[in-house]
Amino acid sequence: MMNRKGGVGKTSITSNLAGVLAQAGxxxxxxxxxxxxxxxxDLGYRHTDYNDHGAALFFALNSGTxxxxxxxxxxxxxxxxxxxxxxxxxxxxxxxxRRNEDPxxxxxxxxxxxxDQYDIVLIDCPPGDTAIQTQALVAARWILIPTQPDSGSLxxxxxxxxxxxxxxxxxxxxMPLGAVLFPIDSRAKRMKARKHEEIREIMGDLAPVFTTSIRFSQTSGVxxxxxxxxxxxxxxxxxEQDPFAWAKALKARKAGETVEETPSQRISDSAGSLAEDYVELTGEILQALAAHESSPAGEVA
Structure with missing residues (x-):
């Protein structure tokens, strides 16, 4: 996932594609x-023992481990x-x-x-670090390009x-595999079509624009x-959540009843639509890979 501009959805797309693919087997x-x-x-491991803060990669590339x-x-x-x-x-x-080495x-x-231990490797790249991006460009087979619809991103x-x-x-x-619009108002169909055309003009025959875009859903994203x-x-x-959990808890407290646990904040109804976007994008990417590499891609359920 690569784009010189930050905040275009590289990490969100990396994590969610990874999750959908992993769930599919x-x-x-x-x-x-x-x-x-x-x-x-995104994956909830920042404050766990899983997080080595980049040490594994540092030692692998510098010490040969x-x-x-x-x-x-x-x-x-x-x-x-x-x-x-x-x-x-x-x-x-x-x-x-600077020492004329080529790392x-x-x-x-x-x-x-x-x-050989994996079916697919996804690399989330930083927006501007040339040395780190070069590592990804040399290692990767395909580049997926998330982009916002603003002119700066394009x-x-x-x-x-x-x-x-x-x-x-x-x-x-x-080679570029394709570009993905992220995020975009799902109701802005004319703007979406216009931005798709602008990306096609910029990329030419290098890469298509994926039909699936990721909708703007601030609440679900947060x-x-x-x-x-x-x-x-x-x-x-x-x-699975109970939409009336808070109302029931307040009613119970008013009646003097003991409420053992405060209900968690209600999850936005837009979560399902956002998930559908990622599932559809994953399926479209798998189809593109299958077409390019002439190998079965399977289905994402």
């Missing part, structure tokens, strides 16, 4: 290359976390470049050692396309990150 590895480590918020992902963040989902050690890694890689293949080499697509082309001498197979839950998990809990 794919063995998934998600790699966080952003020193902010926001993948840990095997890359050791955190296992079992979800069933079928492992993660390489990021954090302050990722920032140190970026400085180290930049220093090696570009570090991540690719380490992933090659463990790739203008970055041309630069990214140039960077992908510039990386091809080191990684001849890398709930997901605050709870450390993916959209599909939030939607499941929304279906």
């Amino acid at each position: 794919y063995k998934v590895l998600a790699i966080d290359l952003d020193q902010q480590g926001n993948l840990g918020d 095997p890359l050791a992902p955190a296992k079992g963040i979800r069933e079928n989902l492992d993660v390489v976390p990021a954090g302050e050690q990722t920032a140190l890694l970026a400085d180290t890689l930049t220093g090696r470049q 570009s293949f570090g991540l690719a080499d380490k992933l090659a050692e463990i790739a 203008n970055g697509l041309e630069q990214l396309a140039r960077e992908v082309i510039a990386t091809q001498p080191k990684n001849p197979t890398i 709930d997901s990150r605050d709870r450390g839950q993916l959209a599909i998990e939030l939607a499941r809990d929304a279906e």
